[in-house]
Amino acid sequence: MRYPLNSQLSWSDYWQTGAAQSLQAHSANPIKQFVQTYFVSKLQRQESILDLATGNGALLQQLPDDHSGFCVGVDYSEIAPSAALRQQHHFSRMDGSNLAFPDESFDWVISQFGFEYVSREEGIKELCRVLHAQSQLLLLCHRKDSLLCRHSQQQLMEGRCILDSGLFSSAWQWCQYADTDKSDRAGLQKLMTSLMKEIRLPKDSSLLFALLQSLAKLLTDVQNDRVRGESAQKIIGQWQSSLLANIDRLEQQVEVALSGADQKRLVESIRQEGFKAKTVALAEQGRPLAWGMYFSRG
Ligand SMILES: C[S@@+](CC[C@H](N)C(=O)[O-])C[C@H]1O[C@@H](n2cnc3c(N)ncnc32)[C@H](O)[C@@H]1O
Structure with a gap:
């Protein structure tokens, strides 16, 4: 089931919190290593770069300090890159398919973790168009x-369960x-006990644990007149929206992720535009990562 949300909004909300990247695991070593080997170490100081679906510029942060070429990050959501990044680079709101x-x-x-979100055919056409005859592409x-x-699927299951409860x-x-x-x-105690019974989640669900802890504290504050019920209702509304947005982003991620066959098709389509390809199945301790x-062409 898809929760009715505008996907651009759910990403915009996320980036406005100042998040540096979309998942903590982005900093996983094999991913950093790949970026270092196939991008940072090949990059010439003056070369121009387009970072597609840049988010808050996680990839641009890995550029060497002496890089002086034109550099722009684009994203179709409203982003909030850190001030340090903004000084050196340009950011623009646009769709990768246009x-x-x-x-x-x-x-x-x-x-x-951006190109797979863009409409495939238009996305390939656009990136081949804006790249010149001797250019390089890293996805x-x-x-x-x-x-x-897998982690996202687990979080998705937990989030849906909490929402539906x-x-x-x-x-x-x-x-x-x-x-x-x-x-x-005794109302508060009864409420918490019945809610716990209703939600059938694994006992080690971190999402549920964190939420229940915050909720219990908030409701206790209401009961002890430290917070007005009306204000608590607003906070609960915000938590619900934030969970909805989280679910929307996770659903997108699971939906756009590439199977082996998808990845082969993507590589083949880009090859047909005159590029040579090198693909690496990134793994961590023998388990698939990305x-x-x-x-490269020319
Ligand atoms: C998983 S995040 C990756 C962000 C960043 N590259 C990173 O590594 O942290 C995916 C990003 O794709 C953006 N996005 C989704 N569809 C897009 C599109 N059609 N055009 C441009 N950006 C898009 C979202 O707004 C989001 O910021």
Whole structure:
């Protein structure tokens, strides 16, 4: 089931929190190593770079300090790169399937867990158009059977379970009642116990644990008159929206991740545009992590 959300908004919300990257595991060594070998060490100081679906510029942060070429990160969401990055680089809001750059503008297009989100055919057409005849392309894409995707699937299952349990609406209703009638001191305890019974999640669900802890604290504050029920309702509303946005991003990630066959098709389509390809199945301790792809033409 897809929760009804505008996907651009869920990413915009995420980047506005100041997050440096989309997943902690992005800093995993094999991924960094791939970027170092096939991008950073090949890059010439003056070469121009387009970072597609840049987010808050995680990939651009790995550029060497002495790089002086034109560098732009584009994303279709509203992003919030750190001030340090903004001084050196340009950022622009645009869709990867419709790039507002002239033909042959760049020496490099790079994309870390971004290109797979863009419509495939238009995306390939656009990146081939903006790259010139002697250019290079680096793509890191999610892989369906990877640790990252399995982790996302687990989080997705937990998030949906919490949303569908009625946890938020029960707590919200309790807050309304708490403002007008303070007599039921056992109400909070009963509510928490019944919610715990309703949610059938693995005992070690970190998402549920964190949420219940925060919720219990908030509701106790309401009961002890430290927070008004009305204010708590707003906070609960924000938590619910944030969980919805999280679920939306995870659903996208799981949906766009490439199977082995998808990855082969993608490489073949780019080859047909005159690129030579080097693909690496990135792994950590023998377990799949991501697809690394490097292309050069000329
Ligand atoms: C998984 S994040 C990766 C961000 C960043 N490259 C990183 O490694 O942290 C995917 C990004 O793709 C962007 N995105 C999704 N569809 C897009 C499109 N059609 N055009 C441009 N950006 C897109 C999202 O807004 C989001 O910022």
